[in-house]
Amino acid sequence: MQQSQAMEDKVISAVRDFASSINSGSKVVADMSVLIDATSQLPLASFDYWERLVRSEFSLALTHSIAPKWKFWSKPYELLTWLDLISWDGYKREKTLRTLSGGAPNTFFFSIAVRRLNDWVPQVREAAREKLPELAKATDPEYVVEALCIALSNWNSWGRIEEVDKNTLLQIISEEDIAKTLRSKLISSAAGPMPSLFSQLGRTPILDGKLEEIADFAIQPSVRAKAYRSLFEGRIAWIEGRKWEWTDIRYCEGRLKAVVSERKLDVQTPIFDLLKKSSEDRSSIVRRISAEILIRELEGLGDEVKELAEKFASDECNSVSERGRFALKMLDEAERTNPS
Structure with missing residues (x-):
C-alpha cells in the first residue's frame, strides 16, 4: 500500500x-x-x-x-x-x-x-x-x-x-x-x-x-x-x-x-510424435490434453498406442490417469470385439 x-x-x-x-x-x-x-x-x-x-x-x-x-x-x-x-x-x-x-x-x-x-x-x-x-x-x-x-x-x-x-x-x-x-x-x-x-x-x-x-x-x-x-x-x-x-x-x-x-x-508434424512429446511434459495441464487427444484418435494410431495409454494411466495426476484408464478400457473392448 x-x-x-x-x-x-x-x-x-x-x-x-x-x-x-x-x-x-x-x-x-x-x-x-x-x-x-x-x-x-x-x-x-x-x-x-x-x-x-x-x-x-x-x-x-x-x-x-x-x-x-x-x-x-x-x-x-x-x-x-x-x-x-x-x-x-x-x-x-x-x-x-x-x-x-x-x-x-x-x-x-x-x-x-x-x-x-x-x-x-x-x-x-x-x-x-x-x-x-x-x-x-x-x-x-x-x-x-x-x-x-x-x-x-x-x-x-x-x-x-x-x-x-x-x-x-x-x-x-x-x-x-x-x-x-x-x-x-x-x-x-x-x-x-x-x-x-x-x-x-x-x-x-x-x-x-x-x-x-x-x-x-x-x-x-x-x-x-x-x-x-x-x-x-x-x-x-x-x-x-x-x-x-x-x-x-x-x-x-x-x-x-x-x-x-x-x-x-x-500442421505437418505427425500426431503420434506430438502425443509422445506432450505426454512427457512437466505440467499435468499439457498431459491431460495429450491424454484427451489419445482417446479421440485411438483408432487411427498404431501398436504403440497401448504403451502411451498405460503411461497416462499411471500418471500421478488424477485427471490424466482417469483418461489413461479410459483409453485402456476402450482398447480392451476393441480387442474383444475384433480378436486377431
Whole structure:
C-alpha cells in the first residue's frame, strides 16, 4: 500500500511539474524526462486508474498554473504533448494524434495512443487508425509489444472499438520486428495474460511456423497447452466477443455467451510424435490434453498406442490417469470385439 501511494505521489508530482513548465510561456518543448520516468514504473494491469489520475491531475494543474502576467497581450501558444491524448477535449485529442511525430517515450504513452481506438469520439478513432502504424514503427518494439499485450487482453471489453480498428492493431502485430518480440514474450513470460494473448495472436499467421517451439519452450503451462491443442486440432480459436443469450425469457434470465472464431492451420508434424512429446511434459495441464487427444484418435494410431495409454494411466495426476484408464478400457473392448 505504501509503495502504491509513493508511486501515485511521484506521478502526481511529475504531472504537475510538466504542466507548470508548459504554462511557463516558453515555446520550447517542455522536459518530459521526470514524467517519463514516473510513468515507466506504473503497473499496466491498472491502466484505467492511472490514465484517469493523470488526466485529472494534468487538467487541474494546467488550470491552476498561471501564465506570466507580462505576456497578457500575446496570443496563447498551444503546445500539444503526449498527455493531450487524454485531454477532456475531443478536438485536442484528435489534433494531437495527427500532429505527433517520433516514437512514444515508453509503454504508458503508447498505450494511451492505442486506447484512442476505443475513444468515444469517432474522429479520434479515425485519427488513431491513421496514425498508430506510423507511431508503432518509430517506437521501441518492446514498448509496442507491452502495450499490445494489455490491449489484446482487454479489447473484447472495449465497447466502441470496431473491426476496422482491430485490423489496425493486427496490421501492427504483423510487422516482423513486433511479431518476433511478441513470440519471444509468449515463450519467456512467467506471468501475465499470455494464454489469452496467444489466442488473439492466432487471428494472424505470425505464430504458425513457431507453434512447436512455443509448445516445447513456453514457460507458462497454459501457453504450452494451447499450442499443443492448436497443433492437434489444426486450428487456433479465440473469443471474438460475447453476446447475450436468454435462458428463460419469462423470468428475464440469461447469460453472456462467448462468441468463438477460429482459423485453420496447416500442421505437418505427425500426431503420434506430438502425443509422445506432450505426454512427457512437466505440467499435468499439457498431459491431460495429450491424454484427451489419445482417446479421440485411438483408432487411427498404431501398436504403440497401448504403451502411451498405460503411461497416462499411471500418471500421478488424477485427471490424466482417469483418461489413461479410459483409453485402456476402450482398447480392451476393441480387442474383444475384433480378436486377431
